[in-house]
Amino acid sequence: MxxxxxxxxxxxxxxxxxxxxxxxxxxxxxxxxxxxxxxxxxxxxxxxxxxxxxxxxxxxxxxxxxxxxxxxxxxxxxxxxxxxxxxxxxxxxxxxxxxxxxxxxxxxxxxxxxxxxxxxxxxxxxxxxxxxxxxxxxxxxxxxxxxxxxxxxxxxxxxxxxxxxxxxxxxxxxxxxxxxxxxxxxxxxxxxxxxxxxxxxxxxxxxxxxxxxxxxxxxxxxxxxxxxxxxxxxxxxxxxxxxxxxxxxxxxxxPAFRQLVGSSRFLESMRALLEPGNASAPVIFAVNPADLSSAIGQDRRNIHAIREQYNRDARIIADPNLPRGSIRKGPSCNTGEAGL
Ligand code: SF4
CATH class of the missing domain: 3.20.20.70 (Aldolase class I)
Known part of the structure; x- marks a missing residue:
C-alpha cells in the first residue's frame, strides 16, 4: 500500500x-x-x-x-x-x-x-x-x-x-x-x-x-x-x-492506457501465430482467464483487427493452465471456460 x-x-x-x-x-x-x-x-x-x-x-x-x-x-x-x-x-x-x-x-x-x-x-x-x-x-x-x-x-x-x-x-x-x-x-x-x-x-x-x-x-x-x-x-x-x-x-x-497496450501486445502475438492468407476458417486463441478481456480488446478491437487483416473470425477462450500474458493458437482438451 x-x-x-x-x-x-x-x-x-x-x-x-x-x-x-x-x-x-x-x-x-x-x-x-x-x-x-x-x-x-x-x-x-x-x-x-x-x-x-x-x-x-x-x-x-x-x-x-x-x-x-x-x-x-x-x-x-x-x-x-x-x-x-x-x-x-x-x-x-x-x-x-x-x-x-x-x-x-x-x-x-x-x-x-x-x-x-x-x-x-x-x-x-x-x-x-x-x-x-x-x-x-x-x-x-x-x-x-x-x-x-x-x-x-x-x-x-x-x-x-x-x-x-x-x-x-x-x-x-x-x-x-x-x-x-x-x-x-x-x-x-x-x-x-x-x-x-x-x-x-x-x-x-x-x-x-x-x-x-x-x-x-x-x-x-x-x-x-x-x-x-x-x-x-x-x-x-x-x-x-x-x-x-x-x-x-x-x-x-x-483512462485505461495500459490496458490498450496490453491488448495491443495480444494482437501482435495473434498476428505472429497466423500465417497471412493461409486459411479462412475461424481461428481460436487461448489465454489465461484473467487475460480474456485484454486479449479481446476494448470494443472487441482485436477480433475486428484479425477479421480485417486475415478475413477470419477469431474466438478467444480461457485456459487456466496458461500463464498470464501468454497465448496459444487452438484449444486443448483441458481448456476451461467458454470463450468470447
Ligand atoms: S521537474 Fe517534474 S514536477 Fe517539476 S515541472 Fe518538471 S516535470 Fe513537472
Missing amino acids: IIPFFIPHAGCPHQCVFCDQKSITGKTAPPDPSSFPSTISSYLATASPGVPVEVAFYGGSFTALPVEVQKRYLGAVQPFLDAGTVESIRLSTRPDAVTPGILALLKHYRVRTVELGAQSMDDEVLLLSGRGHTAAHTASAVTLLRERAFFIGLQLMPGLPGDTAAGFHETVSSVISLKPDFVRIYPALVIRDTPLAELYLTGKYAPLSLDDAVDICRGAMERFEAAGIAVIRAGLQPTEELERPGTVLAGPWH
Whole structure:
C-alpha cells in the first residue's frame, strides 16, 4: 500500500513544457507535515494485515526543496517507521538534484526508493522540453543512487517536442543500459495552460496519436521486460481534474492506457501465430482467464483487427493452465471456460 503525498511543483526550478502537476495530481498545494500523522493513520486503518506500507512524495522535485523542508517532510514519517507501521519512503525528483550530500540525508531518513524524471535520454529533446538537465545528469544520478543501494525508478515520456519513435527507441536502449529497477512510461499529453499547449495551439507541436503511443509503449515494454526491468505504469493515472473536459487539449490520453497496450501486445502475438492468407476458417486463441478481456480488446478491437487483416473470425477462450500474458493458437482438451 502506498500513502501518497503530492507536492505539486514544489522544488521545481523550471517549468517543463508539458507539466501541470495540479491537473495531473488533482492537488493544488503541498500538504503541511503537521497533517501527516492523521493522514497516515487514516490510511493505516484501512491497510490489510501483512501488506507492506510505503509513504510516497510525488508531483514535485523533492530533493530540490530546501533541506529544512525535506527534513520536515521526512521527519514527520519517522515515528511510523520506528513503530513499524510504515516500511519505507519513496519519492520522485529531478536527475540534476541528486548529490552525495542529498543522498546521505535521504539514507538518514530511511528513504528506500528514488524515482527520477528522466523523460528522454536525448539532450535536444530535453532542451526543447524545458527540462533544464541533460541525459548525463540522469546517468550520473543513477550511478550515485546505485552506489548507495537505493531502489531506482526512471520516468520516461515518449512524444516530447523533437522526439520520434526512433529517438525514443534510443532512449529505451540508454535506459536499459542504466539498469534501473523499474520504469514508468507516460506518453506526453497537451494539458491546458502549459507551454506545450501554446506550442500545440500555434501549430509548433503535434502530439502522438493514441495508436502511435500504444505502439511505442508496447515496443518499449517488451524491451524493458526482456531486460528484466519492470514497467510499473504506462499512461497517467486518471484524476477528476485530468478527466474534466478541456483539461487535456490533445494527445494520447486514455483512462485505461495500459490496458490498450496490453491488448495491443495480444494482437501482435495473434498476428505472429497466423500465417497471412493461409486459411479462412475461424481461428481460436487461448489465454489465461484473467487475460480474456485484454486479449479481446476494448470494443472487441482485436477480433475486428484479425477479421480485417486475415478475413477470419477469431474466438478467444480461457485456459487456466496458461500463464498470464501468454497465448496459444487452438484449444486443448483441458481448456476451461467458454470463450468470447
Ligand atoms: S516535470 Fe517534474 S521537474 Fe518538471 S515541472 Fe513537472 S514536477 Fe517539476
